[in-house]
Amino acid sequence: MLAWEGGAGRGHISTLRSIARALDGLAICDAAVNNMQHAAELAPYCDLVFPGSAFGIDSSRRTMGGDEPICSWADHLGDLGFGDAEFLIARLGWWIETLRARASSVVVADFAPLATLAARILGLGSAVIGTGYLAPPPGLERFPILVPSLTVAHYDEADLLTAVNAALAHYGTAPLARFSDIYQSHLSLPQTIAALDAYAGQRDAPYLPPVEASTPLAADGDEIFGYFSTDEPRDEPLMEALRRLGPLLRLHLPGLSPAQIETLAAAGVKVTPGPLPLADIAARSRLCLNAGQHGTLTMAMAMGLPQFAIPRHLEHAYHADRGRDLGCVDAITRFERDPAAIVARIMASYENAAQRQRARSVAMDYRDQLCGPVRDLLAQRLAPLLA
Numbered sequence: 001m002l003a004w005e006g007g008a009g010r011g012h013i014s015t016l017r018s019i020a021r022a023l024d025g026l027a028i029c030d031a032a033v034n035n036m037q038h039a040a041e042l043a044p045y046c047d048l049v050f051p052g053s054a055f056g057i058d059s060s061r062r063t064m065g066g067d068e069p070i071c072s073w074a075d076h077l078g079d080l081g082f083g084d085a086e087f088l089i090a091r092l093g094w095w096i097e098t099l100r101a102r103a104s105s106v107v108v109a110d111f112a113p114l115a116t117l118a119a120r121i122l123g124l125g126s127a128v129i130g131t132g133y134l135a136p137p138p139g140l141e142r143f144p145i146l147v148p149s150l151t152v153a154h155y156d157e158a159d160l161l162t163a164v165n166a167a168l169a170h171y172g173t174a175p176l177a178r179f180s181d182i183y184q185s186h187l188s189l190p191q192t193i194a195a196l197d198a199y200a201g202q203r204d205a206p207y208l209p210p211v212e213a214s215t216p217l218a219a220d221g222d223e224i225f226g227y228f229s230t231d232e233p234r235d236e237p238l239m240e241a242l243r244r245l246g247p248l249l250r251l252h253l254p255g256l257s258p259a260q261i262e263t264l265a266a267a268g269v270k271v272t273p274g275p276l277p278l279a280d281i282a283a284r285s286r287l288c289l290n291a292g293q294h295g296t297l298t299m300a301m302a303m304g305l306p307q308f309a310i311p312r313h314l315e316h317a318y319h320a321d322r323g324r325d326l327g328c329v330d331a332i333t334r335f336e337r338d339p340a341a342i343v344a345r346i347m348a349s350y351e352n353a354a355q356r357q358r359a360r361s362v363a364m365d366y367r368d369q370l371c372g373p374v375r376d377l378l379a380q381r382l383a384p385l386l387a
Contacts, residue, residue, distance in 0.1 A: 001104040002031040002046070003095075003115035006055035006080060007134070009229035010254070010275075011295040013038040015110045015129060015191070020045035022378035027386050030102050032115070037254065048102070053094045053114065055080040065154035070314055073136060073198075074143040074179060077113070078155030082182075088167035092118050096171070099124065106385055110134070113182045117164075120184070121171045125385045129189035131210070131294040132197030133315050137188065139202075140180035146198055146318045187385050189378070192294065193369040196322045208381070209372030210298040216282040217363060218303040223270075224350060225281050225305075226251040226289035227296050230312050233260060235334075238310065241342035243267045248350070250284065252276055278303075287350045292320035292331065301328060302370040304363030306356050308349040310334060310342070327358040 002016045012034065020029045020042065031042055032052030043049045057079045070076055081087040095118035099107065107119040108127045111134050119126040128135050136143065145151055157179045164182060165175035176182065188205035190197065197207075226249055232238055233255045242249060247268035252275060256264075261271050281288075281303070288300035292309035297319050300307050309320035309331040323329025330349045336342055349355060363370075 001099055001102060001107045001115070002029055002033075002042075003052065003107055003109045003112035004031070004033045005053060005109075005112040005114060006034060007111045008034075008231075009293060009295075010038045010041075011229070011293060012110050013042050014295065016108075017042045017045060018374055019108055019129065019378055019382070022375045023382060023386075026379065026383060027106070030104065032098060034111075052098075052112075053091050059154075062154040063156065063159065065152045068152035068154075069150050071145045071147070071150040071153055072143040073133070073146070074157050074160060075154045076314065077179075077182075078160055082160045082179075083155060083163050085163040085166035085170075088114070088163060089170050092121065092167055092171065096121060108382070109185070116185055117168070117182060121168070121173045125187075126185040127187035127189055127382065127385060128183055128185045129191060129208075131315075131319075132190045132192040132199055132207075133294065133318060135188065135190050136180055136183050137199050137203035137205070138181045138184040139178065140199070141178060143180060144198070146314060147321060150314070187381065189381060191374075192298070193366060195326060195366065195369075196294070196298070196319060198318060207369070208377055209370055209374060210295065211302045211371045211374075213371045213373050214278075215299065215302045215371055216279055218282045218285060218305045218360075221282075221284040221286050222248075223284045224249045224287045224289050224346070225276065225285040226253070228253050228291050228310075228312075229293065230291065232291070232312070233257065237337045237339050238342065239264075240339040241346070243269065244339060244343045245269065245346065249289070250276070281305075286356070287346070289346060292316035292318075292323070292329075294319050297323055297329070298370055301326075301359075301362055302367055304360040306330075306349060306352065306359040308346050310336075326362050328355065328362045330355065 004012045029046045031046045031049045034054040039049045091114050106125040109116045110130050116126050161179040191208040191210045194200040250270040252272045288305045288307045290296040292311040307329040311317040311320050320331040
């Protein structure tokens, strides 16, 4: 069973598709997914793809911290309901029933910690895959603060652990010692590089490259390639800034309304209905505009493209900060509301020769870590779990 419970964007479907392709001939895959928006890309490689037990963020669950942004992965899990034992019991029950109905023997979880816990309850094999941020190691005494400017916690991890252990007890399963142990599994597959990993130095599992070996290096294009995949169409100042970029911008943004597409196209923006081939991005682009999402950030890093990020949430902000540390990414916060100021910052990156040179150096320095035969490596790592 391939499982995805939380998060938005196409990246999770891409990850599950990579796994299903890697397991072709080794296992029959089902997939229970957070939403079906991009499920058609996964369906050819699975016996069945269906809506799963999806998380929803609810900040009203917070027990402290006021209106400050969340500061850790524990806070995010709290917003998803991990402090509510009855909620966890119900969601675990759905997974247990589904895994039994589909006669699953192994769970491979991408941002699906309850699916991993259900596998634990049933005694099934389990693997956790994801970016370093989304696949934390078990055994952490406490989830760390990830962005230094955000330090106000909203949940006590002891309370979250108590709720999880109450749910496990309901199903006759031994308690966990630490809240981070919800990520205990038979196999950990962190698909990132140490320079981007929120838990670098705290995990035993080796990294998987996040980018295929065939990813090309960037040429000397003159376009801005833009890719966003969450709630950006509802952000009016951002949409106006994208419009003002005009013919420089080639944009892939799922969820745009016909009226938004028409407005962007009238300004000269090249709106693409589907993902752009990597070779086209490499040949045409001078700057990659994104939210700091891990998949796009690592792709552009491997290509040697400088980037400008407009993060939408803590994970994006964390990855944008790590890219900024490397010198290949510039960023603003989502709280910048002036379209003119957003455009000015983007264009400063577009014209920044030093950032462009640094991005090429980063590609050379990290390409061996970023790129590899992902499908073959996944098959090698997962095969013993299926034996």
